[in-house]
Amino acid sequence: MQVHVVEHPLIAHKLTELRRQETPSNIFRQLTEELVMLLAYEATRNLELEDVEIQTPVTKTVGKRVMRPRPLVVPILRAGLGMLEGMVRMAPTAEVGFLGMARNEETLDIVTYAERLPADLTGRHVFVLDPMLATGGTLAESINFLYQRNARRVTCICLLGAPEGLARLEESHGDVDVDLYLASIDEKLTDKAYIYPGLGDAGDRLYGVAE
Ligand SMILES: O=P(O)(O)OC[C@H]1O[C@H](OP(=O)(O)OP(=O)(O)O)[C@H](O)[C@@H]1O
Ligand SMILES: O=c1cc[nH]c(=O)[nH]1
Numbered sequence: 684m685q686v687h688v689v690e691h692p693l694i695a696h697k698l699t700e701l702r703r704q705e706t707p708s709n710i711f712r713q714l715t716e717e718l719v720m721l722l723a724y725e726a727t728r729n730l731e732l733e734d735v736e737i738q739t740p741v742t743k744t745v746g747k748r749v750m751r752p753r754p755l756v757v758p759i760l761r762a763g764l765g766m767l768e769g770m771v772r773m774a775p776t777a778e779v780g781f782l783g784m785a786r787n788e789e790t791l792d793i794v795t796y797a798e799r800l801p802a803d804l805t806g807r808h809v810f811v812l813d814p815m816l817a818t819g820g821t822l823a824e825s826i827n828f829l830y831q832r833n834a835r836r837v838t839c840i841c842l843l844g845a846p847e848g849l850a851r852l853e854e855s856h857g858d859v860d861v862d863l864y865l866a867s868i869d870e871k872l873t874d875k876a877y878i879y880p881g882l883g884d885a886g887d888r889l890y891g892v893a894e
């Protein structure tokens with residue numbers, strides 16, 4: 684797995700505002716979208732291109748477009764949904780699939796409660812969106828799900844990661860080419876498996892308290 688922490692003054696500034704406990708949901712959603720756009724610029728750097736012939740007002744010429752099959756963006760519900768709009772604005776040819784996963788906060792087990800993905804992902808470059816990589820259980824489970832559908836190239840975009848989660852991802856998925864882009868690797872996990880210093884529960888901060 685290749686890990687990329689994207690260092691940029693705008694990312695550092697926006698991330699600090701996102702972490703603040705007093706940042707309200709509407710601003711939290713806006714900052715999340717902006718951060719994803721900045722991360723997506725880096726995370727899509729290696730998208731493959733193909734030639735396309737076009738007509739400008741002056742002449743015919745050969746330009747570039749993102750190679751087919753189209754990239755697939757997969758937000759992990761709920762919190763990953765907050766990253767979707769920024770991502771598809773940056774990658775307009777992408778298709779979107781959905782995975783719904785929730786971490787049981789007592790056992791930390793992952794429940795997959797929804798899926799709407801193509802049956803065969805052979806040859807697709809898949810971009811997984813989830814703001815938080817804590818224990819790594821959710822992302823490991825998502826990559827495993829995509830692997831079962833024949834995906835072999837997966838780029839994960841997260842806002843925050845914990846060292847424990849990164850270590851867990853490093854151990855798995857030898858057969859999948861995984862790139863991970865993050866705005867920050869935080870210090871550690873708390874005893875309740877929250878990212879420290881973190882930003883709290885991303886899903887709740889985006890959408891309100893679950894249950
Ligand atoms: O690395 P892990 O330990 O698996 O934890 C990370 C997961 O926890 C959060 O989702 P949550 O389960 O809270 O669901 P939600 O998005 O619906 O709030 C977050 O968005 C990740 O998906
Ligand atoms: O810090 C954390 C850990 C898991 N999920 C979150 O939303 N936040």
Ligand SMILES: [Mg+2]
Pocket residue numbers: 762884885886887
């Ligand atoms: Mg949550």
